[in-house]
Every structure is written in structure tokens, then in C-alpha cells.
Amino acid sequence: MVVQKNRGIKKAYLFSIFLITVFGVRFIIEFWKQNQELFEHSMPLNMGQLLSIPFILLGVYLQWKISKNAAWTN
Incomplete structure (x- = not known):
């Protein structure tokens, strides 16, 4: 039971790192990209x-x- 709970936490942690990294890099790259629309x-x-x-x-x-x-489980 404990092993499965920790596995879910690790997956969620990796997913959060993925979101921050991918969309953070996209946010920065968009400064150099040409605007596609006039507005x-x-x-x-x-x-x-x-x-x-x-x-x-x-x-x-x-x-x-x-x-x-994690603070509550330790």
C-alpha cells in the first residue's frame, strides 16, 4: 500500500516538473518568435x-x- 502511494507521488512530481519545464521554456521562447497576428x-x-x-x-x-x-506523511 505504501509503495503504491509513493509511486503516485513520484509520478505527480515528475508531471509537475514536466509542466513547469516545457511551458516555462515555451514562455521564454515566445519572446523571440515573430507575432503571427496583428492584434x-x-x-x-x-x-x-x-x-x-x-x-x-x-x-x-x-x-x-x-x-x-509529504510533510504530513513523514
């Missing part, structure tokens, strides 16, 4: 960056939730 020129962040923010926040939330649960 993006007036925006401080382009559409790719705006769509990356929720996934980065989800990864940070998962990290926080995992660390909070």
Missing part, C-alpha cells in the same frame, strides 16, 4: 505566453500540494 503587436505578452501561464501555475500548484502532503 498581438499591441499586447504586452503574446498568445503563446498567455496560454503557457496556466500550465506553469498548475505545475507550481502540484509541487506545493505534493510538498504539503
